Amino acid sequence: MRMYGLLLASLLLAGCGEPGADALARQAVAIEQGDECHLCGMVISRFPGPKGEAYEQGVEEVRKFCSTRDLLNWALEPENRHARQEIWVHDMSEVPWEQPDDEHFINAETAWYVVGSSQAGAMGPTPASFGDRAVADAFAGQYGGEVLGFEQLTLDKLNKNGRGMH
Numbered sequence: 001m002r003m004y005g006l007l008l009a010s011l012l013l014a015g016c017g018e019p020g021a022d023a024l025a026r027q028a029v030a031i032e033q034g035d036e037c038h039l040c041g042m043v044i045s046r047f048p049g050p051k052g053e054a055y056e057q058g059v060e061e062v063r064k065f066c067s068t069r070d071l072l073n074w075a076l077e078p079e080n081r082h083a084r085q086e087i088w089v090h091d092m093s094e095v096p097w098e099q100p101d102d103e104h105f106i107n108a109e110t111a112w113y114v115v116g117s118s119q120a121g122a123m124g125p126t127p128a129s130f131g132d133r134a135v136a137d138a139f140a141g142q143y144g145g146e147v148l149g150f151e152q153l154t155l156d157k158l159n160k161n162g163r164g165m166h
């Protein structure tokens with residue numbers, strides 16, 4: 001599987017400033033071996049494809065998810081939509097599909113998603129997440145699927161190809 005360029009490599013060099021006003025902002029963390037998906041309970045690191053993380057308001061512990069599919073299924077539930085605070089997905093323009101690197105989590109609410117591509121994650125078809133729309137378009141050109149922004153995602157669109165769990 002190809003990596004999708006290093007378009008954002010230069011951005012990695014930014015953001016090393018003094019801890020300041022945003023020192024309290026919560027960050028995505030590494031997925032450790034043995035971590036289980038908050039939604040389905042599968043051991044996350046065993047599977048390919050983009051994964052997700054979330055912090056909920058008033059909950060200190062980070063939630064980790066086996067796939068963008070499970071993160072988004074959780075995040076788009078009306079009750080979680082209200083309660084959640086910060087969510088992240090892997091930027092697949094930076095990492096190999098088979099083994100995403102946790103250095104490359106991006107804000108899930110500003111990411112672009114290729115839904116319905118031929119590439120599968122832990123739960124079967126899973127949205128491919130990208131920080132850059134042009135990279136998402138190129139991915140869709142190669143693997144099929146539709147490019148959508150976070151606001152365009154719905155539970156229906158996520159689960160069109162079968163829910164894949166239970």
Ligand code: CU1
Binds near residue numbers: 042066165
């Ligand atoms: Cu799962």
Ligand code: ZN
Binds near residue numbers: 039042066122123
């Ligand atoms: Zn899961």
